[in-house]
Amino acid sequence: MARKKQYNETEVIEKAMRLFWRNGYESTSVRMLEKEMGINQFSIYASFKNKEGVFLESIKLYNAQIKSITNTLEKSNNGVQGIKEYFLDFLDFSREGAIFKGCLVTNTVNEIKEDTNPVIMAALKRFSLTIRALFVRNLKQDDQRDVQAIEAQADYLMNALLGLSISSKVFNEEQLKAIIKITFLHL
Amino acid sequence: MARKKQYNETEVIEKAMRLFWRNGYESTSVRMLEKEMGINQFSIYASFKNKEGVFLESIKLYNAQIKSITNTLEKSNNGVQGIKEYFLDFLDFSREGAIFKGCLVTNTVNEIKEDTNPVIMAALKRFSLTIRALFVRNLKQDDQRDVQAIEAQADYLMNALLGLSISSKVFNEEQLKAIIKITFLHL
DNA sequence: TCAATAACTAAGCAGTTGCTTAGTTTTAAC
DNA sequence: GTTAAAACTAAGCAACTGCTTAGTTATTGA
Numbered sequence: 434m435a436r437k438k439q440y441n442e443t444e445v446i447e448k449a450m451r452l453f454w455r456n457g458y459e460s461t462s463v464r465m466l467e468k469e470m471g472i473n474q475f476s477i478y479a480s481f482k483n484k485e486g487v488f489l490e491s492i493k494l495y496n497a498q499i500k501s502i503t504n505t506l507e508k509s510n511n512g513v514q515g516i517k518e519y520f521l522d523f524l525d526f527s528r529e530g531a532i533f534k535g536c537l538v539t540n541t542v543n544e545i546k547e548d549t550n551p552v553i554m555a556a557l558k559r560f561s562l563t564i565r566a567l568f569v570r571n572l573k574q575d576d577q578r579d580v581q582a583i584e585a586q587a588d589y590l591m592n593a594l595l596g597l598s599i600s601s602k603v604f605n606e607e608q609l610k611a612i613i614k615i616t617f618l619h620l
Numbered sequence: 621m622a623r624k625k626q627y628n629e630t631e632v633i634e635k636a637m638r639l640f641w642r643n644g645y646e647s648t649s650v651r652m653l654e655k656e657m658g659i660n661q662f663s664i665y666a667s668f669k670n671k672e673g674v675f676l677e678s679i680k681l682y683n684a685q686i687k688s689i690t691n692t693l694e695k696s697n698n699g700v701q702g703i704k705e706y707f708l709d710f711l712d713f714s715r716e717g718a719i720f721k722g723c724l725v726t727n728t729v730n731e732i733k734e735d736t737n738p739v740i741m742a743a744l745k746r747f748s749l750t751i752r753a754l755f756v757r758n759l760k761q762d763d764q765r766d767v768q769a770i771e772a773q774a775d776y777l778m779n780a781l782l783g784l785s786i787s788s789k790v791f792n793e794e795q796l797k798a799i800i801k802i803t804f805l806h807l
Numbered sequence: 808t809c810a811a812t813a814a815c816t817a818a819g820c821a822g823t824t825g826c827t828t829a830g831t832t833t834t835a836a837c
Numbered sequence: 838g839t840t841a842a843a844a845c846t847a848a849g850c851a852a853c854t855g856c857t858t859a860g861t862t863a864t865t866g867a
Contacts, residue, residue, distance in 0.1 A: 435843035436833045457731070459647060463825055473846065474826075484825065535730075543722075543730040543786055544644065561790065588787075588795050589802040595790075596783025599730055600775075603748065603782075608775050615776040619806035622813035623863045650855055660816065661856075671855065 442480055443494075445470040450491035454537045455529075457544050458488055458553070485552060488541075492556050495537045502526055506567050512575035513620045516568055516590060520613045524597070524606075533601035533609075540598065565591050586620065629667055630681075632657040637678035641724045642716075644731050645675055645740065672739060675728075679743050682724045689713055693754050699762035700807045703755055703777060707800045711784070711793075720788030720796075727785065752778050773807065 452469045453461055463484055467474050481487045502522045509515030527533050534540075538560045547554045568587040593616045601609055639656045640648055650671055654661050668674045689709045696702030714720050721727075725747045734741045755774040780803045788796055 435835070435841085436845075437835095438844070439833095456733075460733070462823075464823085473844095475828090475845070475847090478826070479844080539786060540730065542789070543727065546643070546647070558790070585795070585798040585802060588791060589799050592780060592783040592787045592791075592799045592803075594783075595786040596779040596781075599726060599782040599786070600779045602729070603745070604775060604779075608772070611772040612776050612779045615772060616779075622811080622865065623815075624865095625814070626863095649853075651853085660814095662815070662817090662858090665856065666814080 438476075440470075440472050440476065445472055445480075446487070446490045446494050449487050450494050450537070453488060453491050454495075454534050454540070458541050458550075459544060485550070488553060489556060492538070492553075492560065496560065499523075499526060503564070503567060506571065509571060510574060512571055513617060515571050515574075517613065517617045519567075520594065520597070520616070521610070523594070524601070524609060524613075527598075527601060533606075535598040535601055539595055543599075561591070564594070590616070625663075627657075627659050627663065632659055632667075633674070633677045633681050636674050637681050637724070640675060640678050641682075641721050641727070645728050645737075646731060672737070675740060676743060679725070679747065683747065686710075686713060690751070690754060693758065696758060697761060699758055700804060702758050702761075704800065704804045706754075707781065707784070707803070708797070710781070711788070711796060711800070714785075714788060720793075722785040722788055726782055730786075748778070751781070777803070 448469050448471070449466055452465060456465070463474055463477065466477060466484070466487060470477065477487060481490055502519060505522065506515055506519045509518070511518070523536070524533070527535055538557050541553065542557045542561070545554055545557070565587050568590050569583060572583045572586055593612075597609065597612070600612065604612070635656050635658070636653055639652060643652070650661055650664065653664060653671070653674060657664065664674060668677055689706060692709065693702055693706045696705070698705070710723070711720070714722055725744050728740065729744045729748070732741055732744070752774050755777050756770060759770045759773055780799075784796065784799070787799065791799070
């Protein structure tokens with residue numbers, strides 16, 4: 434006995450996520466979200482509680498969308514080669530036409546302060562750890578060295594991946610691919 | 621025939637810079653600058669024109685302070701080894717006690733939007749290119765390969781350095797040093 | 808001593824932030 | 838057709854943003 438929602442929550446989050454991705458968390462205002470999502474502020478707060486809620490849902494969607502890439506990595510038996518393909522896939526994923534938007538998570542990690550946004554920061558760290566774990570898994574396929582050496586290598590790769598998120602805003606595609614090539618040259 | 625300034629401009633910029641470094645550009649308000657610099661808003665605007673002016677002066681000071689490190693790199697004849705030392709020096713430079721603050725420039729590159737802050741963005745890019753040029757110079761010392769291969773290697777190192785700026789907020793010191801070690805393993 | 812000048816204080820500007828609330832419209836079971 | 842519940846609109850909240858301005862205080866050369 435009540436009115437129906439005139440919008441689809443998944444659809445509007447998709448739009449919110451793309452705005453956050455382009456714009457960052459702090460510098461995306463609720464007014465901008467209102468316009469981009471095409472719904473009133475009241476509806477935003479009714480559906481997602483607050484701005485943080487909208488962002489957390491955006492992260493979930495981002496996670497779901499990048500799943501197609503991480504799935505490939507998860508099922509890969511190619512060891513390091515599988516990770517390299519993940520890097521290239523990620524570059525493609527993070528591109529919108531000619532411009533690279535970086536990784537939504539990395540972009541936000543760099544922007545957010547842990548003490549003012551602990552909930553968001555926790556969600557972001559959780560995301561990064563998932564990727565790192567996949568790197569470790571794949572690295573173990575290649576040889577049976579001690580865990581310590583493998584984890585150091587995973588950190589090295591995470592560092593390169595995090596770097597790409599910034600580099601992609603400075604370097605061109607050719608340079609980025611060359612960077613990836615060198616990153617994996619001696620693994 | 622007029623009153624004297626009750627503050628030293630270099631001293632207050634030092635304080636402003638440290639605040640920007642910890643906090644980022646956008647999320648550092650003029651009120652915060654007021655408190656940290658210990659002077660009134662009027663004085664800030666009188667001395668530095670506007671918030672952007674305070675930041676540009678902060679970048680200059682940052683540049684001057686990091687000069688001790690880049691000088692070492694500039695005078696180094698050790699090729700790649702010299703760059704590696706720069707990485708380790710930078711890590712030390714970016715630390716305040718136990719926590720790593722990353723690089724002021726990199727932090728801001730990730731935060732700033734080119735179209736809303738073109739002046740700042742230009743200053744940041746200028747800074748990065750200086751470092752990259754030093755990398756190229758040092759890499760040329762080791763061998764006489766074609767410029768293209770050397771520049772690709774410089775990009776690879778820039779990517780790792782940019783990565784460290786984010787990594788240092790996630791990984792611990794031991795991990796960071798291991799990352800640097802692997803980064804230079806086969807150069 | 809005194810007038811000119813710059814440095815200071817503090818209040819206030821318009822615009823924006825995240826969020827709320829009062830009031831209206833739509834829906835649907837009875 | 839009535840009524841209750843949810844979805845909507847739009848105005849408005851206090852707190853904050855970068856920046857300015859009116860008024861006061863200190864310093865100086867004449």
